[in-house]
Amino acid sequence: MRRILLALLFALPIAAPAMATNDPFPRVWSYAGNTEQGAPLLRAPDLYQPMDLTAVRDRARFGINTIEVSPWANVHGRNRPDVPQQLRAYNPGTMTLGYFLMQEYWVAPPNAYASTDSTLIGDYTRCFLMDKRPPSTWLYNAGSNQVHATYNVNWGNPAFCDSVQNLLVNAIKQRDATGHYTLDGLFFDYFDRAPSWAAGNPTYDYARAGYSGAAAMDTAFSHQIAKLCDAIHAARPDAKLFVNAAGWVAHTPQWLDRFGATGQMREGFENGLMPFDTALAFVRQPSPTYKLIKSEETAYPIYSALDCTRARYTLGVSCLGDGWAYLGGGANYRTYVGWYDEYSVDPLTGVTDTTGAHTGWLGQPLGPVSSVIWQGTAPDAITNTSFETDVTSGWTFSSFAPASATISRDATTAGLGAASAKIHIATPGTVDWHVSLNSVGKLTLVPGTSYSATFRCRSSSPRTVHVLALNSGADRLLNVDTNWRQYQVVITPTTSIVAGLSFFLGTQAGDVWFDDVHFQAGATSVWRRDFQNGIVLANPTELPLTVPLENPFRRIQGVRAPTVNNGAISPTQTIPPHEALFLLRASLDTTRPAAVQNLHPGP
DSSP states (O other), X not given: OOOOOOOOOOSSSOOOOOOGGGSOBSOBEEEXXXXXXXXXXXXXXXXXXXXXXXXXXXXXXXXXXXXXXXXXXXXXXXXXXXXXXXXXXXXXXXXXXXXXXXXXXSXXXXXXXXXXXOOEETTEEOOGGGGGXXXXXXXXXXXXXXXXXXXXBOTTOHHHHHHHHHHHHHHHTOBOTTSSBSOSEEEEEEXXXXXXXXXXXXXXOHHHXXXXXXXXXXXXXXXXXXXXXXXXXXXXXXXXXXXXXXXXXXXXXXXXXXXXXXXXXXXXXXXXXXXXXXXXXXXXXSSSXXXXXXXXXXXXXXXXXXXXXXXXXHHHHHHTTTEEEEEOOGGGTTTOOOOOGGGSBOTTTOBBOSSOTTTTTTBSBSSOOEEEEXXXXXXXXXXXXXXXXXXXXXXXXXXXXXXXXXEEEXXXXXXXXXXXXXXXXXXXXXXXXXXXXXXXXXXXXXXXXXXXXXXXXXXXXXEEEEEEXXXXXXXXXXEEOXXXXXXXXXXXXXXXXXXXXXXXXXXXXXXXXXXXXXXXXXXXXXXXXXXXXXXXXXEOSSSOEEEEEEEEEEEOBOXXXXXXXXXXXXXXXXXXXXXXXXEEESOOOOOOOOOOOOOOSOO
């Protein structure tokens, strides 16, 4: 694995930003340019004028800032070394990354660049190296003379990629007036080793670009971009390299390792491209790289109830793992820098602030994310929940050849009470339904409605349990281990049916124990993570959930969403659907310990 040095030399005597695993929570970042986000740092038309210091101060509140970088010229003032220098003057801990779009950085067709002057085309400055471009610099539609609309830059072209490589290397080696580096690194949008996914209809003209087909183009892209990243790291070993996965497809850790990536962004949270389960798995990846979640494509006015909900949920999910969060999209995309209640909170008073004086207020996590599970109040299909007297009433057990399995009551171990149901699979079958435990009691299932299987389980060795409502289209795979744990599996049927709860176990030999089993409508579990100064709760279901907590917790006192962040103290908290809550403990110990009077050793 490539080592990324973390000590950067700045104009001020400050510490370099730590890796993501050491930064306090919550972690927020700004994904914006110098001239955008509602309060631009530089104002058109004359971008050589002094920067807007109020806007710079607002941007400096964020832990990570992306700003536009034009490595080939200072045309229209986009590459101003004084911008990151001023950001760090307000906030020494902020990280500044130069933004570079790799997918279609030059948005006009080649003939638009015939002029040799520094004409601004669209939102991007003309690249002077395009004056000497070979035809294969561009990716064209097959059968036409039109540049491909989705991905039009041919990074597999060695001459083109080498030129850009030199320009980007010069950009990251640029220094401010005191001789220190201007940028902490680069952010590559649409960083993709295999762009053939974007071909669509029409496809690329591979021959015109110099390739025999999609596979050859992907190989060339991967090779040239690897050279580009190697050159950047060789020029600045401490430079951070952030990438955005093209097509919203997560890059594998091994692939990111090859290119020396310091961080990865996933976008499309909660708009169908990255659902909750995907986002949670992403931020929980066991890697030291920064993991950035971008929630977008909303048309809500800034600080409306829906906008604040989206920001709170995105930030909450990022806190369940080693993540950072950004909110923007739709009518808001690149038009504002939002600053929400949860971003900065005084942990003693619980009052939010817009100055950024208390970012990282949650502190460090006390452990990994966990599920808070409790039994619901809806009618229960299970009549024999705990197997205290037998395992036959309320249940049927099936074993089909070639599997061989038995069920028995086990009074030597229990998840709750004095006994449990033990299933011994002596010989596994070829499919999981060859061994099954099925409830006699049933529920009337409605398509699109959530139903919960809540139970305690352990196994003699780690295994997968198939949990389902038979023939309903509702099922989940659950990984269990050798410890008793309480689980809740939420399943959603695709058809109307009367069905019970089933556990399929037939493909692996060994023992599995069940206890405290329930099957009910609704969901009664949320995700929770504890921190030094509070907790974060996230509800990914479509139902409001009232969470019982072990002690009273207090809500923060907000200004953007005062009806949610109202400072109330309670041992229960109601979380709306697709929402998160940031809570403080009801009271913190702020009393200093008494002074030590006796310094004598011994008793």
